[in-house]
Each structure stands twice: as structure tokens, then as C-alpha cells.
Amino acid sequence: MCLAIPGKIVNFAEDGRLATVEVVGVRRKVDLGLLQEDMPKLNDWVLIHVGFAMSKISEADALEQMRTLALLGESAQAMQEVRGYGLEEE
Amino acid sequence: MKFVDEFRDSDLIKKTAEEIRRLAGTTRHYRFMEVCGGHTHAIYRFGLKDILPENIELIHGPGCPVCVLPMGRIDDGLALAADDHVIFAAFGDMMRVPGTHGSPLEYKARGTDVRIVYSPSDALKLARINPDRHVMFFAIGFETTAPSTALTIMRARAEGIHNFSVFCNHVTIIPAIRAILDSPDMRLDAFIGPGHVSTVIGCRPYEWIAKDERKPIVVSGFEPLDILQAIVMILRQMRAGEAKVENQYKRVVPWEGNRAALRAMGEVFQLRPYFEWRGLGFISQSALRIRDLYAEWDAEQRFQVPGVRVTDPKAAQCGEVLKGVLKPVQCKLFGKECTPEHPLGALMVSSEGSCAAYFNYEHRKAMATSLSRSA
Numbered sequence: 390m391c392l393a394i395p396g397k398i399v400n401f402a403e404d405g406r407l408a409t410v411e412v413v414g415v416r417r418k419v420d421l422g423l424l425q426e427d428m429p430k431l432n433d434w435v436l437i438h439v440g441f442a443m444s445k446i447s448e449a450d451a452l453e454q455m456r457t458l459a460l461l462g463e464s465a466q467a468m469q470e471v472r473g474y475g476l477e478e479e
Numbered sequence: 480m481k482f483v484d485e486f487r488d489s490d491l492i493k494k495t496a497e498e499i500r501r502l503a504g505t506t507r508h509y510r511f512m513e514v515c516g517g518h519t520h521a522i523y524r525f526g527l528k529d530i531l532p533e534n535i536e537l538i539h540g541p542g543c544p545v546c547v548l549p550m551g552r553i554d555d556g557l558a559l560a561a562d563d564h565v566i567f568a569a570f571g572d573m574m575r576v577p578g579t580h581g582s583p584l585e586y587k588a589r590g591t592d593v594r595i596v597y598s599p600s601d602a603l604k605l606a607r608i609n610p611d612r613h614v615m616f617f618a619i620g621f622e623t624t625a626p627s628t629a630l631t632i633m634r635a636r637a638e639g640i641h642n643f644s645v646f647c648n649h650v651t652i653i654p655a656i657r658a659i660l661d662s663p664d665m666r667l668d669a670f671i672g673p674g675h676v677s678t679v680i681g682c683r684p685y686e687w688i689a690k691d692e693r694k695p696i697v698v699s700g701f702e703p704l705d706i707l708q709a710i711v712m713i714l715r716q717m718r719a720g721e722a723k724v725e726n727q728y729k730r731v732v733p734w735e736g737n738r739a740a741l742r743a744m745g746e747v748f749q750l751r752p753y754f755e756w757r758g759l760g761f762i763s764q765s766a767l768r769i770r771d772l773y774a775e776w777d778a779e780q781r782f783q784v785p786g787v788r789v790t791d792p793k794a795a796q797c798g799e800v801l802k803g804v805l806k807p808v809q810c811k812l813f814g815k816e817c818t819p820e821h822p823l824g825a826l827m828v829s830s831e832g833s834c835a836a837y838f839n840y841e842h843r844k845a846m847a848t849s850l851s852r853s854a
Contacts, residue, residue: 393623420598423626423737423739426737426738426739427739436678438623438624438627438675439570439597439599439620439624440599440601441600441626441627443623443626443737444678444733444737446730450730456702457700457701461521461524461701462524473595473596474597475596475597475598475601475604
């Protein structure tokens with residue numbers, strides 16, 4: 390339920406509300422509305438929960454988070470969630 | 480601990496485990512509650528119990544939003560979805576959770592329009608592309624998830640999307656901890672604080688636990704080393720006769736939390752006077768409702784909700800397990816009438832619930848061992 394998935398910001402949408410993140414090669418749009426006070430920059434890493442970036446993290450911590458998900462046996466579930474985000478076509 | 484050598488920090492893990500042993504000594508018993516279902520899952524998954532000394536007992540707390548949701552709320556949500564006009568949207572975690580007349584997935588098989596979404600904003604998108612239907616998002620989750628629902632509702636209002644509503648089941652963690660601490664049969668010594676909830680609320684809301692209740696609480700990450708380090712921090716506090724809030728998960732959790740997220744929650748939600756939790760009963764000010772300003776997007780204000788109440792089976796001892804009075808396996812129904820395939824009680828419902836986690840790891844392991852012995 391409470392998956393937090395690390396993704397790297399690779400592109401910003403024009404209005405600045407959405408950004409494209411890359412999670413293990415998969416690109417999806419996520420919402421930046423919860424980081425308005427501490428906006429990420431290009432190539433920053435964020436933790437994503439239910440399609441919203443929740444916090445900025447370092448690259449080392451992002452890689453560690455991926456490892457945690459793998460150890461927990463939740464990588465597949467995380468990728469299913471990321472693939473499921475449907476904001477792409479907006 | 481089967482995974483210990485696979486970890487990057489396996490030496491550090493062994494050293495930390497030794498430090499725990501040294502600090503815990505042998506003269507007393509410790510009972511620590513991990514509040515978050517994610518921690519419960521990690522503790523079983525990593526077999527952490529096997530490397531902790533026997534006098535440290537981990538009690539699995541109420542932090543699994545699927546588990547603590549009363550069955551009546553699922554019945555209510557699905558009742559609203561009976562209208563052909565309605566699309567019922569929910570996270571995948573909800574799909575197998577049983578209501579009185581079946582789970583959302585079973586309703587879907589019988590013709591209800593049930594859709595899995597991975598984000599509340601995808602539910603809003605469903606409303607945008609289905610203007611002649613009404614999309615009801617069945618929202619669950621603690622403070623980790625509630626801000627995303629709040630922003631989605633704000634967006635629906637800003638964009639003037641009127642065929643969208645939220646059936647709000649968001650709950651808040653602090654009142655549940657208070658309910659557990661207030662219980663007369665409570666016997667906890669300290670808390671392992673939730674990781675991702677704390678990215679939103681920060682560490683300050685836990686201060687009363689340390690100050691008024693004199694119990695240490697350490698916010699922790701989800702790796703084995705994180706959880707073991709949190710236990711070391713708790714034991715050090717106890718040894719020094721202290722009770723403080725500490726943050727082991729500093730790399731992700733800011734002490735002050737996420738102000739933008741808290742603001743969005745404050746804008747859209749207000750506390751309900753009380754809310755029912757499976758296994759714990761009614762807890763005052765423990766859940767969120769949608770403010771009147773956003774009434775149009777509140778399924779409960781917009782539609783006639785039946786208000787179903789379903790009491791848990793009397794024999795199920797979920798409350799005692801939640802408070803750490805009983806271990807999962809000590810409940811009369813555990814592994815018999817109540818299994819992950821056919822959950823009767825709250826804690827068997829989701830893989831993050833303590834009974835399901837216990838069943839999936841410990842119980843199945845024990846069964847396999849006894850089978851191979853008897854073969």
C-alpha cells in the first residue's frame with residue numbers, strides 16, 4: 390500500500406505541475422504539487438507515492454531505496470504501479 | 480536470518496545485532512511496537528526476529544490502512560457503485576478486500592464498473608474522459624496518501640470537473656497510537672515510528688509520546704539495518720532513562736515534514752469527530768472528512784450513503800493482537816477459520832497486516848518444516 394518509488398526527473402511539463410520521471414528505464418509523468426516549496430531540478434531524484442513526488446532524495450538514497458524494494462520483494466509491484474500511472478497522454 | 484549475507488552492509492548488520500544483544504542484556508523483557516505495516520512486512524520478510532534476542536518482542540501496530548478499514552465502509556462504497564452511471568475506482572490493494580457481499584473484484588465480475596487506478600489523479604482523468612459517467616474514487620491511506628487525494632480534489636474544483644467524487648476513508652496515525660497507549664491492557668515500552676507517514680507529518684507530532692507517556696519513539700527506514708539501528712537507538716534511550724523522539728530515517732524524513740502536503744490536507748480535509756477502526760473500535764478525531772467547501776466532490780455529502788455497520792466476528796481477537804496482548808498465532812481463529820485467502824479479521828486482510836505477514840512467513844515455514852519432518 391505505502392510503496393515509495395524512486396525516480397529521476399528527466400523532463401518538466403510546460404506548466405511545471407507535472408514532470409517526467411524515469412524509474413528503471415520506464416518513463417512516466419508524476420505530479421509535483423507536493424514539492425511546491427522545494428521544487429526539484431532536472432536530474433534530481435524524488436520518491437514517488439501514488440503518482441505524486443513526495444520528497445527529494447539523493448541519488449545514493451534512491452539506489453538504496455530501489456534495493457530495499459527488491460529485498461522486500463516489491464520491485465515488480467512498484468514497476469506495475471509506475472507503468473499504471475496514466476497521466477502520460479494528457 | 481536468511482538474507483543477512485545478501486545485504487550490502489552484512490558486517491554492519493551483524494555488529495548492530497551484537498550491540499542490540501549487549502544493550503538488551505538478559506534481565507528484562509522488551510516490547511516495542513512498529514506502527515507501520517511496511518515495517519511489519521519488512522520484519523517478517525527479512526526474518527529480523529531470528530537475529531533479535533528473545534527478550535525483545537516486536538508488536539505489530541495499526542499502520543495498515545487496508546486492515547483497519549471497517550467492512551461497512553467497503554459495503555457503503557460498493558453500494559454507491561450499484562448505479563450504472565458510476566465508475567468505482569480504487570487502488571489495487573482494495574480489490575480483494577472482502578465486503579459483506581464480496582470484494583470489489585467480485586462485484587466487477589458481477590458487472591459493476593470497477594477500475595484499478597494507481598493514483599488519485601488517474602481517477603480524475605477517468606472522469607475527464609468519461610464525461611457522461613460519474614467516477615467515485617474510494618480513497619484509503621494514512622497521511623502518506625491523503626495529501627495526493629487532497630490535491631486531486633483541489634484540481635477537480637479548479638478545473639470544474641463535476642462528475643468526480645471521493646469516498647474518503649483517510650485515517651490519521653496519532654489518534655490510533657493514543658488509543659493503543661490509553662488501553663488498560665497496554666504493555667509497550669517504545670515505538671518504531673512510521674517512515675513514509677513521517678515524510679509528511681514530520682517528527683513533532685510524536686513528541687507527546689516521549690514527553691507525556693515517557694516512551695521512546697524512533698522514526699525508522701525500511702532496510703534491515705534501519706530497523707536494527709532504530710532498536711539500538713531505543714535501547715540506548717531506555718538505558719539512559721530517557722524518552723525522546725529520534726529520527727533514524729533522516730535521509731528521507733525531514734523533522735518538520737512536508738509543509739506543502741500538510742497545507743493541501745488542511746485545505747481539503749477536516750477531522751471527523753470519530754471513526755471506526757477494525758480491531759480498535761471507534762476512535763475520536765482519527766479520520767478525515769472533506770470540508771464543506773469541497774462538498775460537491777465528497778461522495779458522502781453528494782449521495783445517500785447507507786451507513787452499513789458490520790461487527791467483526793466475536794471470536795476474532797484483532798484488538799488484542801493490535802495492542803500486543805496476544806500474538807497472531809494465539810488468536811482462536813488464526814490459520815483455521817481466518818487465513819489470508821479467507822480473512823475474517825482485520826489483520827489478515829492485507830499482506831501488511833500482522834496476522835497475514837505472520838501467516839505468510841512464520842506459519843507457512845512452520846507447516847513446511849513439520850510436513851518435511853513427517854514425510
